[in-house]
Amino acid sequence: MEPVIIDQVQKEIDRFAQREVYIHLETTNGAYASHFDESFFSSGAYIRNAHLQYEHGKIKGSGPFRIGLKMNFGWVYAEGITHFEVDEKGRLLLAGHDYSGKLAVSLQIGEEPF
């Protein structure tokens, strides 16, 4: 992955707009957060292979970045995005890595199921 280049990511988001896509969306603070710090409230969520279509999407912010995909019946949202990659299968992989490089958030868009 490489640090987000906003124009390139926007172009990739546009490429998938108004097409049937599969989404992986995830936030995580790790399974050990509350083990190491009992005052820490552990939370997270992921959805793998949501099948949807978005009308348009945007990347905003000055880094870490926010991404919103507008559907005719709702939204897909992620914040904290720092890195991106278009993988060998042409899928757009977006991730937010924390200050020690650990994954905190992930948003991925592809035309085939992940």
Add this chain to the structure above:
Amino acid sequence: MENERHVLVVFPHPDDEAFGVSGTIASYTKRGTPVTYACLTLGEMGRNMGNPPFATRESLPHIRKKELQDAANVLGITDLRMLGYRDKTVEFEDETVLSAHMGAIIAELNPSLIITFYPGYAVHPDHDATGAAVIRAVREMPEASRPKVHCVAFSNNCEEDIGQADIVYNVSEVADQKVAAIKAHVSQTQLMVTDMTEKLKNQDPEVMARIHNERFWTYHF
């Protein structure tokens, strides 16, 4: 350490074996005891991606599979099985089906010892669910043919609830193999290995104790 006919290690993630059990595994393989490692998932949902990140959510399982194979080679494990479950989902599988899967592996290998996580005291939900499935499978066996089960526990409340570990092995003789197994999981351990190697060189007592001692709780059915 008693002589065993066959040791079966069951954990859900590549690297679960590295920190607390790899010295014990190396000690068994060194004396010619066959060790099977059944690893339920490929740690697909891990957070460590390298720093700077060299793995992605999609490439991570491929990378961790290779790391697991490398660690198994280092430890002399000749039978490594990747069971195809998905990280963070073990507790949501059908319990009967999961423990039947464990039971089939146990029936096939007829191990004299199984090493797994202590259900309820192993912090990660996948750890607890894996331990619970193994315990359930063994419990269903006739008492006379049950293998011993040695569990790994590390939750903050474990000693309060289940007491001190009844088994502590000194694995200093195979410490090099243990460190190599930890290092094999590059994507997951890179961040702490540099620090650990340095501390080991300076004979830091805390790190020495962690590397040289491995502890287990015998499960009583």
